[in-house]
């Protein structure tokens with residue numbers, strides 16, 4: 001008991017030392033982020049390039065832009081890490097309508113192909129609609145030949161975490177076409193996975209399996225999903241025609257964009273911060289994950305702006321191809337495993353740009369305790385908690401780091417925007433985004449100064 005008390009007093013004095021030693025710098029980091037709003041102004045430039053689907057010309061334009069941006073900002077070194085990525089294009093034709101019905105004939109349905117889907121034949125695919133709510137339900141269908149399977153299980157709004165609700169609905173999109181093809185269906189429509197109610201269907205990646213026929217697969221907007229569901233209650237035999245024009249090309253050469261500021265005392269100790277630079281081909285990928293990429297640049301650049309000399313090397317990594325392959329992260333993971341550098345920590349930002357909440361971390365229990373003692377000072381930028389949890393798909397590939405962090409802003413609106421035409425600059429709030437840049441810069445600063 002006595003020992004525990006001494007430990008408690010020690011941790012209190014450690015916490016107050018951390019606060020008194022770093023308070024001024026941390027206040028400066030927050031002030032400069034909010035006043036200058038540079039990360040947001042870079043996001044504006046990035047959004048002018050447009051969406052950045054892996055393998056697209058736009059993605060290469062954005063990569064070159066980020067490379068020269070980091071060079072112009074005075075990073076000590078900036079380089080591109082080559083990697084081959086999938087290359088799929090949506091095409092121009094994306095249409096669905098009710099083609100056989102007494103009451104609803106020619107009613108248009110708003111759809112959008114899932115990334116990786118095959119096209120339909122030129123005249124489209126026409127079939128009767130079968131509404132289902134799970135993959136299991138599909139596997140039990142006895143008469144699905146030539147039909148269109150309509151997955152209509154909604155986003156579970158009973159869950160507080162939108163990430164969790166998304167995770168529970170996304171199997172319909174990812175594996176829906178495989179299960180439908182196994183029972184002979186001709187195509188798939190999936191209720192758009194989102195928490196709001198509009199007519200902008202959300203795309204996302206889908207899968208095919210070896211030895212299972214590939215069939216086209218598309219999202220249908222939530223408004224039209226409700227309409228279709230009601231319509232087939234009235235007319236169970238109504239038919240829908242779908243026309244898609246997508247195409248998969250050979251893998252294309254692409255790059256992770258990497259920039260760093262060298263550490264003054266321990267240059268071989270690396271602290272990574274990053275997001276994924278590819279987006280889906282909707283909106284401009286502002287929220288998913290352009291803003292986080294700009295925050296990752298800014299979290300490091302703030303050290304230059306404030307003339308802070310980090311003891312350890314700070315490295316921004318913009319990973320390519322998270323959405324449909326993770327090839328960039330895998331490539332960086334291979335590099336980190338074989339390089340002579342010492343990856344101490346990595347922070348991933350891929351949960352949108354709303355107001356900061358906390359950090360998830362995977363690390364040992366001693367380091368976890370140390371991080372908890374930093375919370376009072378991290379709270380200055382609205383970081384309320386550090387919890388054990390997954391960092392994210394990209395930095396998760398850095399297997400040898402002592403601590404992997406996932407930056408967590410408020411997630412209530414994330415699913416309304418991502419993967420859709422809603423994902424544009426105007427949904428990013430400059431102050432909330434800048435507080436995120438500051439939160440990550442503060443964490444980098446504390447690790448760089450104190451180690452882990």
Ligand SMILES: [Zn+2]
Nearest residue numbers: 276288289350
């Ligand atoms: Zn993302």
